[in-house]
Amino acid sequence: MLDFASLARRGLFLFDAETAHGMSVAALKSGLLPSCRISPDPRLAQTVAGLSFANPLGMAAGYDKNAEVPDALLSLGFGFAEIGTLTPKPQSGNPKPRIFRLVDDMAVINRLGFNNEGHDAAYARLSARSGKSGLVGVNIGANKDAEDRIADYVAGIRRFYPVASYFTANISSPNTPGLRDLQARESLAALLSAVLAARQEEALRAGRRIPVFLKIAPDLTEEGMDDIAEVALAHDLDGLIVSNTTLARDGLSDPVVAKEAGGLSGKPLFDKSTAVLARMRKRVGRDLAIIGVGGVSSAETALEKIRAGADLVQLYSCMVYEGPGLPARIVRGLSGLIDREEVGNIRELRDSRLDYWLSAKV
Template identity: 45%
Template structure:
């Protein structure tokens, strides 16, 4: 019951300020062994996805810990995996503040952060200082492009990041779906996607030889896709032998929040309002892929039942972000328990 009290304090502050204080608090509790004050034990539910063994199906989505500053504190809350980033080759400030807005009446968040991060080298220093990866924890690293890199040279930034993080990541996510970097979503289109994936797979093959290990690579897509685009992306994922796909990022739609305070702020909308749209894309993608590669479901999970709906729509794993802000660490244990129960029923 501690988190609802803390949330009242956090929600009285600017969203980005509250985020920084909250993450520092999680880090402190983890370092002092007091994470149990916030988190309940998490049900074991091991599952093999992308060639990796996840201890449970509930992961943390990218964006909460952009630079890998809080890996061990977050790990103590029971996540089956943690995805950090989005990271870019060079540090960048992102968009002007304020750039994160709560829509509490709809349990939503709008952000236009713009890939603010300290650069790939700083992230790697943090990863190498953390205990979670050293003890077998599954750490995803989410990569993107710098805002100042022209879209026609975007692949260069992804290749730089892929090469740098390869040996330190359990898996790598290629983020081409943030709405907050100009023209980034153009990379989801047919020829651009084909070209990017071909270059990334060629680099991955080279890195397998260099390091003697295979690090899987997933693509993160937007929820704002029509049926033709979903089919085309599924075909490209198969053609280039990608290892997984994350569905979905935030939406540009304002359905459900248009008349609410902060509802018309620019940026990507996450939380409960994106759940239906995100799950529809997931379901259509699952049908198009026909089980040929796994899907990680993310978007609007605020309860165990929401997570069950993602799995039933075709996901193998789920990730949370905005729901974690609204519900706190209780969401991790609740969701893991619901998915473990679902798994037992299906056996």
């Protein structure tokens, strides 16, 4: 017998992927999806970049682009939610269709292109939740037609400083031409200098320091990873998010959909993104925070990210296939895995399979 989640997925899959996504956001806004009550497990609690996380599982950017449902997402069991990517001006993104399911692979290809309603609309929504508990990060980007992309990231810091729990500078989407060029050494140094200077000014004004993370691609060369690690450590950056979607198409079962342009996410990204995570952990040392994202579909895969060097983990695409009950299942499953491992806190398992992932051939 099919459960409600399976029936709901079948219903959503009758529609194209972008329409189904909009329907799922509408369902969260309406309150039709029940909250998942999870008993807090202090063994899952983390303090990362000065923030206290009830559990290490977060919703990645890309789902709630316009800050419409952060609290509804938190009610599903996530320890934090990240909204965006947000650009200063509204933009429609790339032509449709631009999201494609690979059902047999539990994967998604997208070439959305930072479609969003812009800073003002999201700021109004986040301001309206003032006083509510829960960590909500703001993922910032640049408009496609921006003459000065670094200025767009600085504008994001300044605009959202009163309402963000943390920031993510997204320079790794493959769907805005030239954006990944900001990962190059000199460009990245200029970006981080400007963004972190703006953060410092706003921190002095507001009396609180908000962490800034950098989201990177999984398709970096060894030299590219060296550059990012060196520049990150030379600046007052709080952490990395590893990683965004990939341009690779290895091992996919649908050769027709696999030819679609865009970034691939979901289960096929797990090994590649986890290996890059481990390599970045090796490069940046023990202290810089890392959020692992890419192919997380279970408590076991979430824990594997932590074993490979992550402090926190995020998911998105696999929830398309597993439904809104996935975060609660993962969080409960992590408690069970801690029981099995007989550790006092999940942080004790970080880096425990670092060497394995450093040697992984992906």
